[in-house]
Amino acid sequence: MQTKHSASPLRIGTRGSALALAQAHETRDRLMRAHGLAEDAFEIVVIKTSGDRIQDRPLSEVGGKGLFTKEIEAAMLEGGIDIAVHSSKDMPTVLPEGLDLVAFLPREDVRDAFISHKAARLQDLPHGAVVGSSSLRRQAMIKRLRPDIDVVMYRGNVQTRLQKLADGVVDATLLAHAGLKRLGLGEVVTSVIGTDEFLPAVGQGAICIEARVDDARTRDLLAAIHHAETETCLVAERAFLRVLDGSCRTPIGGLARLVEGELRFAGLILTPDGRTQHETTRVGAPADAEAIGRDAGAELKRRGGPGFFSG
Incomplete structure (x- = not known):
C-alpha cells in the first residue's frame, strides 16, 4: 500500500510505561501485517504526560483522565506525531477539536484481576487487610464487598x-x-473477578487510536486494523459516561457486549464509600449504541440525584 508513510515513518505517540509501549507495539505490528510494511515504516514516539509525572496524589485531585492524554494530543495537533495509542479507559469523553478516535483494536478481557499472597479472593482476605488501588471505582466496589478492609491510594505503573x-x-x-x-504477566493473577461482581471501567481492555480529523490518509491506513464490534460497545459505554460527566472523581462502571446480534449494556454508579449504588441494564440494536448508553446514563443520573458523588 502506497501512502505518505512510504517516505516518512508513521509516528505513533504513546506514554512510556511498559503497558503503553506494549499497546503501541501491538498497533504497529497489526499495521505492518495489514499493509505488508516493514518496521522502519513506523516510529514510536514516547511522550511523558502529567499523569506519569504526578505519582503522589490521586488523579481526581489534579485534573482527572486528561492528564494521561493532553500532552500527547498537543503533539498530534502540532504535527509532531500522526496517531496516538491509548487505553480507552484513560480517554476523556470530550476530545480536543480536530481529533477523533478513529480505530479500536479487538478488545481484551474486560475483567479486574485480584492479586495477593494472602488470599485466593478478595472475600477471603483477613479482617482489616490493606488493599491498594488508585481507581475510585475499584475502591468503592472493594468497600461495598468488604467494608472492614482498609483501601489505600496506590499509584504507579x-x-x-x-x-x-x-x-x-x-x-x-x-x-x-x-x-x-x-x-x-498473566501468571501473577491470583483470581479473576467476574463482571457480575465488579463491573469494569468504561473502555477497560480496549486499545483506541486517535488521529487528526483531517488526516484522511492516516485514517485510511488505520481502517484495515479497526474492530467494528469493539467500537460499537465503546460508543455505548462512552455515551453513558458522558451523560454522567464521568471522570476520575466518580465511581462508575459500564460494560457493553454484543451477544447474538444484540447490544447488552450494564451500568453502575456508587458512592465512594460503596454504601449506596444504582444499577441499570439495557438491551437493544447495535445501531442504537449511543442512544442506549445515553439513556442508561440519564436514568442513573436521575436516580442518583444532585450531589450523589459527593456523598
Whole structure:
C-alpha cells in the first residue's frame, strides 16, 4: 500500500510505561501485517504526560483522565506525531477539536484481576487487610464487598504496584486483567473477578487510536486494523459516561457486549464509600449504541440525584 508513510515513518505517540509501549507495539505490528510494511515504516514516539509525572496524589485531585492524554494530543495537533495509542479507559469523553478516535483494536478481557499472597479472593482476605488501588471505582466496589478492609491510594505503573505488593506495602491489589495479559504477566493473577461482581471501567481492555480529523490518509491506513464490534460497545459505554460527566472523581462502571446480534449494556454508579449504588441494564440494536448508553446514563443520573458523588 502506497501512502505518505512510504517516505516518512508513521509516528505513533504513546506514554512510556511498559503497558503503553506494549499497546503501541501491538498497533504497529497489526499495521505492518495489514499493509505488508516493514518496521522502519513506523516510529514510536514516547511522550511523558502529567499523569506519569504526578505519582503522589490521586488523579481526581489534579485534573482527572486528561492528564494521561493532553500532552500527547498537543503533539498530534502540532504535527509532531500522526496517531496516538491509548487505553480507552484513560480517554476523556470530550476530545480536543480536530481529533477523533478513529480505530479500536479487538478488545481484551474486560475483567479486574485480584492479586495477593494472602488470599485466593478478595472475600477471603483477613479482617482489616490493606488493599491498594488508585481507581475510585475499584475502591468503592472493594468497600461495598468488604467494608472492614482498609483501601489505600496506590499509584504507579503495573511493575511498581506489583513490587509494592511483593514488599508487603499492601496485602492485595486489583489491576486490569487485559493489561497484565498484554505484558505477559498473566501468571501473577491470583483470581479473576467476574463482571457480575465488579463491573469494569468504561473502555477497560480496549486499545483506541486517535488521529487528526483531517488526516484522511492516516485514517485510511488505520481502517484495515479497526474492530467494528469493539467500537460499537465503546460508543455505548462512552455515551453513558458522558451523560454522567464521568471522570476520575466518580465511581462508575459500564460494560457493553454484543451477544447474538444484540447490544447488552450494564451500568453502575456508587458512592465512594460503596454504601449506596444504582444499577441499570439495557438491551437493544447495535445501531442504537449511543442512544442506549445515553439513556442508561440519564436514568442513573436521575436516580442518583444532585450531589450523589459527593456523598
